[in-house]
Amino acid sequence: MTARATTTTRARTTTTTTTTRAAIGRRRAREPNARRRGDACVRYNTPAGVGRKADDPLGVFRLEYDISMDEAHRPKTWKPTVTVAVSGAAGQISNHLLFKIASGSVFGHDQPVVLRLLGSERSRQALEGVAMELEDCLFPLLREVDIGIDCRKVFAGADWALLIGAKPRGPGMERGDLLEMNGAIFVDQGKALNEVAKPTCKVIVVGNPCNTNALIALSHAPNLDPRNFHALTKLDENRAKCQLALKAGVFYETVSNVVIWGNHSTTQVPDFVNAKIDGKKATEVITDQDWLENDFTPAIQTRGGLLIKKWGRSSAASTAVSIADHIRNLVNPTPEGDWFSTAVLSNGNPYGIQDGIVYSFPCRSKGDGSYEIVPGLEVNDWLRERMKKSEEELTSEKGCVGHLVGEAHVDVPDAGCPVDLEDTLLPGEM
Ligand SMILES: NC(=O)C1=CN([C@@H]2O[C@H](COP(=O)(O)OP(=O)(O)OC[C@H]3O[C@@H](n4cnc5c(N)ncnc54)[C@H](OP(=O)(O)O)[C@@H]3O)[C@@H](O)[C@H]2O)C=CC1
Numbered sequence: 001m002t003a004r005a006t007t008t009t010r011a012r013t014t015t016t017t018t019t020t021r022a023a024i025g026r027r028r029a030r031e032p033n034a035r036r037r038g039d040a041c042v043r044y045n046t047p048a049g050v051g052r053k054a055d056d057p058l059g060v061f062r063l064e065y066d067i068s069m070d071e072a073h074r075p076k077t078w079k080p081t082v083t084v085a086v087s088g089a090a091g092q093i094s095n096h097l098l099f100k101i102a103s104g105s106v107f108g109h110d111q112p113v114v115l116r117l118l119g120s121e122r123s124r125q126a127l128e129g130v131a132m133e134l135e136d137c138l139f140p141l142l143r144e145v146d147i148g149i150d151c152r153k154v155f156a157g158a159d160w161a162l163l164i165g166a167k168p169r170g171p172g173m174e175r176g177d178l179l180e181m182n183g184a185i186f187v188d189q190g191k192a193l194n195e196v197a198k199p200t201c202k203v204i205v206v207g208n209p210c211n212t213n214a215l216i217a218l219s220h221a222p223n224l225d226p227r228n229f230h231a232l233t234k235l236d237e238n239r240a241k242c243q244l245a246l247k248a249g250v251f252y253e254t255v256s257n258v259v260i261w262g263n264h265s266t267t268q269v270p271d272f273v274n275a276k277i278d279g280k281k282a283t284e285v286i287t288d289q290d291w292l293e294n295d296f297t298p299a300i301q302t303r304g305g306l307l308i309k310k311w312g313r314s315s316a317a318s319t320a321v322s323i324a325d326h327i328r329n330l331v332n333p334t335p336e337g338d339w340f341s342t343a344v345l346s347n348g349n350p351y352g353i354q355d356g357i358v359y360s361f362p363c364r365s366k367g368d369g370s371y372e373i374v375p376g377l378e379v380n381d382w383l384r385e386r387m388k389k390s391e392e393e394l395t396s397e398k399g400c401v402g403h404l405v406g407e408a409h410v411d412v413p414d415a416g417c418p419v420d421l422e423d424t425l426l427p428g429e430m
């Protein structure tokens with residue numbers, strides 16, 4: 001048995017019986033449902049309930065290890081363990097992201113993590129496969145893997161919640177249909193976070209339409225700080241940096257100060273006005289204004305759609321990398337003078353964007369998971385007009401889901417939500 005297998009732990013789950021190797025061996029003999037995988041001792045509790053305890057914390061199955069060596073033997077330089085809950089954990093993005101997190105490359109090589117993975121009945125087998133692969137990687141920092149289908153159990157005690165799972169838009173589906181369908185998921189997950197996550201939990205919403213899903217989730221989680229809800233626009237920022245670097249003939253790392261304003265949609269505004277290349281204004285390095293306005297801008301706005309056409313599915317690996325980058329942006333201090341993009345609650349922002357929507361801004365962090373919106377960027381007429389359009393789109397989306405965020409539903413045919421949804425959720429259910 002490897003050292004890591006014996007030290008992997010469920011120590012933080014108080015309801016779980018801890019087991020020694022000998023005890024597991026004895027249990028294997030009496031429980032046909034107990035299986036051996038490699039040297040890690042794992043018990044699967046089937047949905048039918050074989051071997052499941054009444055207090056089974058997650059509802060599908062759980063992994064149990066010998067925890068006796070854990071606290072005493074882990075390096076003293078390690079930080080206290082953080083618990084990261086991930087929805088859509090059996091999906092494509094998660095399949096890349098979870099392994100990065102478990103390796104230590106996201107939260108740091110001195111940061112042990114617990115992964116709590118949310119799936120559904122339909123993804124149960126796949127989720128078991130994900131958990132098995134995570135174990136087989138022997139990541140020392142991965143202290144525990146739990147999987148389940150009840151977000152109230154999976155989100156319990158979460159320090160971070162990465163909300164990736166969402167229904168993808170199908171053929172013939174209106175934007176309003178997607179808003180409505182996924183909105184319902186984020187109502188429930190927001191309520192669950194409110195009930196069981198740590199009040200300091202940082203939430204990153206990836207499932208689309210991510211800005212409005214984040215707004216819905218935070219509306220249902222008054223116990224959490226609304227500023228700690230993010231929607232992912234880091235992928236768009238990375239895409240913009242890449243295209244600016246390619247055009248300028250420089251390496252990506254020399255491109256800084258790129259912000260995406262607004263919605264993670266085709267109205268997003270990739271800002272070349274404030275961007276820098278090798279410390280100079282990007283517009284002084286790339287003097288082709290027509291390219292910046294008419295090639296670069298739409299290319300970034302529509303890159304996700306183009307990728308779907310090429311791949312037959314949406315970007316997964318690059319999205320996972322950008323989620324990792326987003327977390328790193330929050331847990332490391334932002335280099336002096338730079339900023340990063342994240343969509344956050346607009347309340348009190350210094351750019352005149354209306355309050356009450358989740359809008360992407362230039363932000364910086366002290367490295368403690370918090371952030372501030374960077375004031376004072378140049379907003380010329382070209383930017384302002386487009387920023388306004390994205391703001392209007394987000395306002396329309398909010399109107400479509402007004403009944404999900406505690407406000408009136410607004411019929412906005414342009415946003416694809418002409419049907420009256422007012423009575424689908426009663427105020428008492430909010
Ligand atoms: N913000 C951004 O920059 C980007 C966002 N995205 C978005 O990320 C999301 C996930 O993408 P990806 O991992 O590729 O997608 P996948 O389809 O691979 O996985 C998504 C997961 O969502 C869950 N899901 C699907 N339908 C529902 C439903 N009706 N209710 C609850 N959960 C559901 C499923 O998990 P289960 O069955 O376990 O519930 C599924 O495994 C999508 O919404 C996509 O549009 C993608 C790229 C970039």
Ligand SMILES: O=C([O-])CC(=O)C(=O)O
Pocket residue numbers: 208235303304305307314315
């Ligand atoms: O629409 C999608 O699922 C893809 C997406 O967000 C992107 O690639 O930016």
